[in-house]
Amino acid sequence: MYSKHLLKKMYTDMLVIRYAEEILVEPIIKGEVKCPVHLYSGQEAVAVGIGAVLARKDYVFGNHRSHGHYLVHGGTLKGLIAEIYGKETGCAKGRGGSMHVCAPEAGFLGAAPIVAGTIALATGAALAASIRKDGRIAVSFFGDGATGEGTFYESLNFASLRKLPIIFVCENNLYATHMPLQDCRAANNIVATGKPFCIPSFREDGNDVLKVYDLAAKAAALCRAGKGPVLLEFMTYRMRGHVGPDDNVQGCRTDIRPAREVAIWKGKDPIEALEKYLLRRKIYRLIELKQTRSSVARTVKEAMEFASDSKYPAPEELGYYVSKK
Amino acid sequence: MSAKNRILQYSLAINEALHQMMSRDKSVFLIGQGVKSPWYVGNTAKGLLEKYGTSRVIDTPVSENGITGAAVGAALAGMRPVVVHPRMDFMLYALDPIINEAANWHYMTGGKSTVPLVVWGIINRGGEQAAQHSQAIHGIFAHIPGLKVVMPSTPYDAKGLMAAAIQDENPVVFIDDRWLYRTEGHVPTELYTVPIGKGVIRKKGTDITIVAISYMAPEALKAAQELELAGISAEVLDLRSAKPLDQELIIRSVSKTKRLVIADVGWKTGGLSAEVAALVAEKIGTDLRKPLQRVALPDVPAPSSKTLEAVYYPRSKEIVKAVKKILS
Numbered sequence: 001m002y003s004k005h006l007l008k009k010m011y012t013d014m015l016v017i018r019y020a021e022e023i024l025v026e027p028i029i030k031g032e033v034k035c036p037v038h039l040y041s042g043q044e045a046v047a048v049g050i051g052a053v054l055a056r057k058d059y060v061f062g063n064h065r066s067h068g069h070y071l072v073h074g075g076t077l078k079g080l081i082a083e084i085y086g087k088e089t090g091c092a093k094g095r096g097g098s099m100h101v102c103a104p105e106a107g108f109l110g111a112a113p114i115v116a117g118t119i120a121l122a123t124g125a126a127l128a129a130s131i132r133k134d135g136r137i138a139v140s141f142f143g144d145g146a147t148g149e150g151t152f153y154e155s156l157n158f159a160s161l162r163k164l165p166i167i168f169v170c171e172n173n174l175y176a177t178h179m180p181l182q183d184c185r186a187a188n189n190i191v192a193t194g195k196p197f198c199i200p201s202f203r204e205d206g207n208d209v210l211k212v213y214d215l216a217a218k219a220a221a222l223c224r225a226g227k228g229p230v231l232l233e234f235m236t237y238r239m240r241g242h243v244g245p246d247d248n249v250q251g252c253r254t255d256i257r258p259a260r261e262v263a264i265w266k267g268k269d270p271i272e273a274l275e276k277y278l279l280r281r282k283i284y285r286l287i288e289l290k291q292t293r294s295s296v297a298r299t300v301k302e303a304m305e306f307a308s309d310s311k312y313p314a315p316e317e318l319g320y321y322v323s324k325k
Numbered sequence: 326m327s328a329k330n331r332i333l334q335y336s337l338a339i340n341e342a343l344h345q346m347m348s349r350d351k352s353v354f355l356i357g358q359g360v361k362s363p364w365y366v367g368n369t370a371k372g373l374l375e376k377y378g379t380s381r382v383i384d385t386p387v388s389e390n391g392i393t394g395a396a397v398g399a400a401l402a403g404m405r406p407v408v409v410h411p412r413m414d415f416m417l418y419a420l421d422p423i424i425n426e427a428a429n430w431h432y433m434t435g436g437k438s439t440v441p442l443v444v445w446g447i448i449n450r451g452g453e454q455a456a457q458h459s460q461a462i463h464g465i466f467a468h469i470p471g472l473k474v475v476m477p478s479t480p481y482d483a484k485g486l487m488a489a490a491i492q493d494e495n496p497v498v499f500i501d502d503r504w505l506y507r508t509e510g511h512v513p514t515e516l517y518t519v520p521i522g523k524g525v526i527r528k529k530g531t532d533i534t535i536v537a538i539s540y541m542a543p544e545a546l547k548a549a550q551e552l553e554l555a556g557i558s559a560e561v562l563d564l565r566s567a568k569p570l571d572q573e574l575i576i577r578s579v580s581k582t583k584r585l586v587i588a589d590v591g592w593k594t595g596g597l598s599a600e601v602a603a604l605v606a607e608k609i610g611t612d613l614r615k616p617l618q619r620v621a622l623p624d625v626p627a628p629s630s631k632t633l634e635a636v637y638y639p640r641s642k643e644i645v646k647a648v649k650k651i652l653s
Binding site for chain 1: 380393406
């Protein structure tokens with residue numbers, strides 16, 4: 001059974017991500033946000049379900065679509081929005097933007113948009129943990145598109161050879177930018193790629209946070225018991241575009257995903273599904289649910305104001321942080 | 326022989342730096358292809374596996390991209406990895422973790438994270454090994470903000486720069502050359518570092534400056550000795566680091582001699598010799614008495630056949646020729 005505390009935390013975390021993403025939509029359309037933003041709306045259950053089983057000491061690496069991973073693993077809302085706006089108060093001081101959110105102080109070692117690039121990095125963080133025998137585990141978040149890169153397979157092999165404590169988390173949202181999965185892979189079988197490397201591999205509904213949590217707990221336990229690595233494939237869907245809000249959501253780019261498909265997945269909204277569960281199980285009354293929503297909305301709005309009030313980096317500081325002195 | 330005058334081979338000087346750094350700091354580990362095989366890394370890894378075991382001396386599958394990426398990730402997680410590429414050519418598979426990730430990470434995180442990583446690439450020229458076993462690609466890495474590139478030419482510098490590279494908080498590309506592995510020289514037994522970004526005057530002179538790096542540094546010295554017999558006093562600078570470049574040392578020497586030959590182990594176009602030439606043009610410009618000369622690889626892939634190989638790699642005689650062209 002899930003504790004009330006856990007359920008409420010997971011619900012709030014998912015809401016924070018959703019509201020943070022959706023508050024960016026208008027500024028993106030207006031051109032106030034110019035930095036490329038890959039919204040995570042629709043995939044919240046994966047980040048939150050995994051994050052709920054991790055300890056603060058554990059290591060997490062993200063990708064181009066990592067606002068959610070960052071927020072769940074210790075990144076601040078203010079730091080996120082300010083970073084997207086290119087402000088000095090951003091989590092990367094305005095040097096990284098949306099695709100390089102980081103909170104290394106909390107174990108979220110960073111994100112990067114070179115597809116699959118961070119899979120090897122996360123493997124290295126797990127290697128560090130295994131050399132030190134410090135009980136940490138590492139998590140690598142990547143999309144279905146990343147399974148087209150060689151470094152994914154190199155990392156699976158090396159991690160398995162050394163029995164590294166790493167969870168490879170594929171968030172299969174069915175599209176690699178514009179390319180549907182069936183145009184990228186000969187078979188819809190990402191979960192099977194762990195098998196030749198002798199890696200325990202599981203596929204699960206990525207829009208059900210409780211199922212994600214259960215599987216994450218199992219994977220983390222395997223890793224902590226020295227039985228890693230583990231490969232998890234979560235079937236999910238991004239409600240927004242590859243980059244920015246569009247591709248058949250706002251209606252201005254209707255060429256990428258079939259409207260019917262988008263509608264079907266909208267019906268599987270992971271937050272709505274969890275809300276129904278919470279009400280059914282009487283964890284929340286409707287009024288409490290609404291209160292939580294407005295409280296999160298307020299916090300996100302405050303972060304927006306914080307970002308807006310923050311200063312840009314000073315031009316004379318262009319050359320800062322190239323090398324550590 | 327007293328420890329003060331101890332003579333050591335270049336490759337064993339690297340080995341000693343690895344031993345001393347691994348013994349001093351538990352976060353240092355060696356990873357890469359063939360670290361347990363003298364066939365790959367010569368005697369640079371001698372005794373490490375026996376002493377530190379397979380958790381810190383990690384022989385790997387042929388997966389340069391994945392393994393180098395893992396080294397970057399381990400560095401981000403608090404370790405100080407040395408990832409070795411026994412043939413630098415294969416390191417091209419690892420350009421993403423080196424350039425996109427390691428070099429940029431400190432900047433991309435607004436200074437929050439550092440990547441204390443050594444990427445060790447070995448140049449394996451000659452031996453009829455052709456285009457994919459012989460390349461010197463330091464110029465590629467010197468081009469990238471966030472990377473440091475060191476290329477020791479003496480056993481003393483090999484040990485001191487490896488130790489400095491491991492201690493540095495930033496990614497350092499350490500490039501050595503198999504042609505230097507048997508070079509002998511004075512190497513102190515204790516741990517010391519050679520500063521990254523500082524060149525050194527190998528021979529003082531007044532008529533002309535020869536700026537060299539890596540294998541071309543001893544060739545430049547040989548050339549200077551030959552020139553001395555012809556009454557030409559050449560000053561030989563060994564850059565030791567391709568990045569950061571010791572600009573001050575170059576400018577000071579060239580301002581004095583007003584004549585310059587640059588000798589690089591890489592190709593001519595877009596490389597280190599072009600960078601040094603541009604620096605001198607910017608800072609000294611028309612003060613040179615004669616146009617500078619560059620001794621570098623021709624813009625040709627490395628050949629296999631010995632007749633072609635013989636004319637491919639410049640040596641001291643090409644440096645002498647370049648000096649004489651300026652002084653004629």
